[in-house]
Amino acid sequence: MKKSLTFLASIVILATASPATAMNKKEPRFTRIIVDQLEARDSDDGTVMAWEASAWHGGDINKLFFSTEGERLMVPEHDDEDPSTESAETRLAWNHAFxxxxxxxxxxxxDWQPNDPSRDWVSVGVQGIAPYWFEVDANLFVGEDGLTNLRIEAEYELMLTQRLVLVPNLETNLYGKDDDKRGIGNGLTDIEAGLRLRYEIRREIAPYIGVHWEKLYGDTADIAQANGEKTEQGIIVAGLRIWF
Structure with missing residues (x-):
């Protein structure tokens, strides 16, 4: 599995870094980095820092795409706990406009999680603008031992004024089979929703405040309850969005 992932990653890099094909030989290339969420969350476990960022390099047709997201416990609720990364994920992909x-x-x-070896997946997906200007990102991930994960994300930007923007977002995950090592059941596992209000000092710099809600479902919720964990919580957030 790891050899195939390394081979696929090499193809992705070569496809975007190699000389352009005849169809897009003169296509201009550009680079952009977006830190969509860099925020502090007041969770039941303490103060958590969460991030969600992406970057790409290429032209209008073909790009090399990179994204990362995760959570790190910065200020634990209990003194006997240490700051630690709760989860982190990185993704590298070849992006083609169709x-x-x-x-x-x-x-x-x-994927990286504490006290657990890293886990690799092959991904295939689509992203774009749906009717009524909803931003949609849907991905199917296929991992080791026949694990599959379908993730669907949607976001909308509502311009209240020229600088004030209200952003609702929704994310859901479904798994094709149980993942006993990480306490995940098959079927619908979780839904996350958020509502963030940002003020664009400049288009590239925007502090924001908001709320974030998470809920577990199905066998995943049953496993969490058996381990004494909560299956639902609402969180107040404050953060910064930047891009360049």
Whole structure:
């Protein structure tokens, strides 16, 4: 599995870094980095720092795409606990525009969790602008031991004024089989929703405040309850969005 992931990653890099094909030989290339969420969350376990960022390099048709997201416990609720990364994920993909406002992606994903070996996945997905200007990102991940994960994300930006933007977002995960090592059941596992209000000092710099809600479902919720964990919580957040 790891050899195939390494081989796929090499193809992704070569496809975007190699000389352009005749179709896009003169296509200009550009780079952009977006830190969509860099925030502090007041959770039941303490103060958590969460991040969600992406970057890409290439032209309008083909790009090399990278993304990362995760959570780190910065100030534990109990004194006997130490700051630690609760979860982290990185993804590298070849991004190809196949229709106006829509891109297809093929790549790899790696997960990190404390006291657990890293886990690799092959990913295939689409992202773009749906009717009524909803931003949609849907990905199917295929991992070791026949594990599969379907993730669907949607976001909308509502301009209240020229600088004030209200952003609702929704994310859900479904698994094709149980993942006993990480306490995940098959079927619908979780839903996350958020509502963030940001003020754009400049288009590239925008502090924000908001709320974030998480809920576990199905066998995943049953496993969490058996381990004495909560299956639902609402969180107040404050953070910064930047891009360049």
């Amino acid at each position: 229709a106006p406002f829509w891109d297809g992606q093929l790549g790899v994903r790696r």
